[in-house]
Amino acid sequence: MTPVAFELTIGCHLSTAAGWKKMGETALALGANTFAFFTRNPRGGNAKTLDLDDLEALKTLMRENHFGKLVAHAPYTMNLCSAKYETVDFARRAMAEDLERMEYLPGNYYNFHPGSHVGQGAEKGVKLVIEGLNACLVPGQATMVLLETMAGKGTEVGRTFEELAAILDGVAHDELLGVCLDTCHVHDGGYRIFDSLDYVLDEFDRIIGLERLKALHLNDSKNPCGAHKDRHEKIGQGYLGLDAFASIVTNSRLRTLPMILETPQDFDGYKHEIALLRRIAAADNQTHESALGGVR
Numbered sequence: 001m002t003p004v005a006f007e008l009t010i011g012c013h014l015s016t017a018a019g020w021k022k023m024g025e026t027a028l029a030l031g032a033n034t035f036a037f038f039t040r041n042p043r044g045g046n047a048k049t050l051d052l053d054d055l056e057a058l059k060t061l062m063r064e065n066h067f068g069k070l071v072a073h074a075p076y077t078m079n080l081c082s083a084k085y086e087t088v089d090f091a092r093r094a095m096a097e098d099l100e101r102m103e104y105l106p107g108n109y110y111n112f113h114p115g116s117h118v119g120q121g122a123e124k125g126v127k128l129v130i131e132g133l134n135a136c137l138v139p140g141q142a143t144m145v146l147l148e149t150m151a152g153k154g155t156e157v158g159r160t161f162e163e164l165a166a167i168l169d170g171v172a173h174d175e176l177l178g179v180c181l182d183t184c185h186v187h188d189g190g191y192r193i194f195d196s197l198d199y200v201l202d203e204f205d206r207i208i209g210l211e212r213l214k215a216l217h218l219n220d221s222k223n224p225c226g227a228h229k230d231r232h233e234k235i236g237q238g239y240l241g242l243d244a245f246a247s248i249v250t251n252s253r254l255r256t257l258p259m260i261l262e263t264p265q266d267f268d269g270y271k272h273e274i275a276l277l278r279r280i281a282a283a284d285n286q287t288h289e290s291a292l293g294g295v296r
């Protein structure tokens with residue numbers, strides 16, 4: 001009997017412009033079995049009304065093609081820890097409304113940037129993010145909310161594992177929370193995943209707990225480790241390099257997580273990156289299979 005080949009759950013960011021089912025079809029055309037999308041215009045604004053038939057069509061497509069969990073992305077402008085009340089208020093409304101809408105696509109992830117404390121200090125920032133989440137999360141909701149690891153650009157909150165742990169600790173319904181690790185962001189934040197991935201994962205486990213890690217954003221970085229810049233690069237063309245991504249997609253603690261590419265690519269580029277990473281993961285899997293075969 002031939003062993004069932006291990007398959008990554010991998011995809012990229014897609015536009016919602018042509019509707020739900022179209023995103024599923026585009027994902028399939030790119031060789032993806034998950035994807036990310038913005039829940040509303042990334043620069044803020046209103047969300048479109050939901051087309052329920054179109055949503056059902058996407059759900060069917062996902063079921064028939066064995067998709068993994070989707071990783072929706074909140075707008076960048078949403079800042080739960082701003083110093084301005086209007087901004088915090090908008091962020092809470094947007095998140096609460098996004099989560100209501102996500103109930104129509106149950107069982108998936110909703111990823112957001114914790115925000116920027118704009119000079120109020122990280123401690124105050126963490127406190128405001130906790131208060132925001134406590135205001136938005138609804139016990140029993142079908143969506144897990146993911147805090148994204150941040151690069152530490154400007155006054156970003158979530159630049160260290162400790163800051164993310166502090167947020168998780170403070171939220172009442174923390175069973176609804178997880179973490180999405182962005183490879184460019186942690187690298188820019190000073191974590192050496194390019195040469196010490198297992199050490200960084202041990203740190204993550206000690207400070208946050210690996211059971212909280214639910215998804216990955218795969219991006220190379222235009223800047224050296226610790227630069228706090230957050231400029232994404234194509235896979236293998238930045239300071240992380242292809243070897244780092246090979247160790248990520250073959251790592252036993254990471255390879256089953258949904259992986260989303262946010263690289264500066266067009267469709268052809270995404271298709272190529274997805275195929276490349278699938279090939280690396282499959283080759284590694286075969287090595288293990290034949291090693292096992294040798295023992296038997």
Ligand code: FE
Pocket residue numbers: 073112113148
């Ligand atoms: Fe993000």
Ligand code: FE
Pocket residue numbers: 148182217262
């Ligand atoms: Fe990201």
Ligand code: ZN
Pocket residue numbers: 182184185230231232
């Ligand atoms: Zn980024």
